[in-house]
Amino acid sequence: MSDLLERLRGRGWRLTAQRRVVAEVLDGDHVHYTADEVHALAAGRLPEISRATVYNTLGELVSLGEVIEVSTDGRAKRYDPNAHHDHQHLVCSQCGTIRDVHLHGDPLTALPEPERYGFQVSEVTVTYRGICPNCRSTSS
Amino acid sequence: MSDLLERLRGRGWRLTAQRRVVAEVLDGDHVHYTADEVHALAAGRLPEISRATVYNTLGELVSLGEVIEVSTDGRAKRYDPNAHHDHQHLVCSQCGTIRDVHLHGDPLTALPEPERYGFQVSEVTVTYRGICPNCRSTSS
DNA sequence: TCCTACATTGGACAATGTCTAAGTCAAGAA
DNA sequence: TTCTTGACTTAGACATTGTCCAATGTAGGA
Structure with a gap:
């Protein structure tokens, strides 16, 4: 996932502890967390991270094309880091x-x-x- | 749509003014309203109809297989009465x-x-x- | 090291949906 | 027709998910 952080820095992203933690949470195969789950997991490593920041960061990752937004049930959206392989x-x-x-x-x-x-x-x-x-x- | 009402009565549905109005609103081609839109349209004919009743009725129509729930964007679900033709x-x-x-x-x-x-x-x-x-x- | 534009925070607010207690009424029974 | 009863409706409180804003903090270039 450090590749991702490098890519993002190349695009002018300021590299903060919060963004690093969100990116780390999304690292892995078959990851499809809700924003709330991402927030809970991120807070495990960085307790003071706020919900707003998680939403902002996820939104940015989506518009940069690094993460895909999936809504399978009309409830909370899920975030899928497997954005570079069509599936x-x-x-x-x-x-x-x-x-x-x-x-x-x-x-x-x-x-x-x-x-x-x-x-x-x-x-x-x-x-x-x-x-x-x-x-x-x-x-x- | 009176076919629908007859079918539902056959299944033990009590036929109320509210349900009739919701069914009428959903009558037609290419209808994909949100629950809120259904409520607004239904209220045009039956002003005192409540949101809860619209949600209940839509939920029942879905579980009876008469209407399909569509969530295209992670926002409000939409309701599609074209449930008998695969599409x-x-x-x-x-x-x-x-x-x-x-x-x-x-x-x-x-x-x-x-x-x-x-x-x-x-x-x-x-x-x-x-x-x-x-x-x-x-x-x- | 200092600046400053960008990022984060907490909390209010918005949109959508669910639940409950109390009152109402459709439709079968008499 | 009228009665009865359990299913239906209602209003509003509450839950979940997401957005927005003003104040504060900080990454990274000068």
């Missing part, structure tokens, strides 16, 4: 767990021209829902 | 307009077995984003 999401409808998944083919091509209604289509998100192995075994 | 959504990233669209093929098959991680996958939602013709012409 989609698989969500457990019971416990809310999210996995990154990769599809056959490009879903953009599945939308026929007449179904585009003159829109200039640039992006597609695909979300699969189902029951994860863990929930399946505990509920049966 | 996906095309959203304008600028003005938020939503269109129902139909895809080539079944997006469920695009998720390879090894990418399912033992999940029992049952549902997929695909959301296309772009700029609608209207926003394109007014912004240029």
Whole structure:
């Protein structure tokens, strides 16, 4: 994740303890925390960090394209640091767990021209829902 | 939409003025209102209808499978009465307009077995984003 | 080391949604 | 038709998630 910090500094980011901690929290595979979770984890390392700063920092990371915003359920948005590899999401409808998944083919091509209604289509998100192995075994 | 009311009565629904009005508001093509918009429109016909009732009724329609809940942006959920024809959504990233669209093929098959991680996958939602013709012409 | 523009803070506020207790009423029973 | 009852509605308090602002702090260049 220090790569990320370097990249951001290169873009004129001022490197503060708060931003470093938020970036550290988001480091890792299959990370999909809510802003609140990020705040709680960050506060574990830097107790005085404020909610506003976490929201600001996440928003900046998103607009810089370093993190993707995912809203799977209309509740709190989740933040996915895996922004440099095209992928989609698989969500457990019971416990809310999210996995990154990769599809056959490009879903953009599945939308026929007449179904585009003159829109200039640039992006597609695909979300699969189902029951994860863990929930399946505990509920049966 | 009276079909809907009949179906619901058949399922033991008590047919109240409030529910009738909510159902009427949701009648039509390409309807994707937020709960608040449904409330405002319903209040136009039945001024004393409360927010709680609108939320309750929408929730019931969703769990009965008569209406689909759509959350495209992490803000307010929208309610789509087109629940009996499989379709996906095309959203304008600028003005938020939503269109129902139909895809080539079944997006469920695009998720390879090894990418399912033992999940029992049952549902997929695909959301296309772009700029609608209207926003394109007014912004240029 | 000093400056200063940018970052952080805490708390008020906004938007959306949920819950509850009390009153109301749809629809079957008599 | 009228009665009865449990389901429905209501108003408003409360919860969750996110945004905004004025005051204060500080990273990093001069």
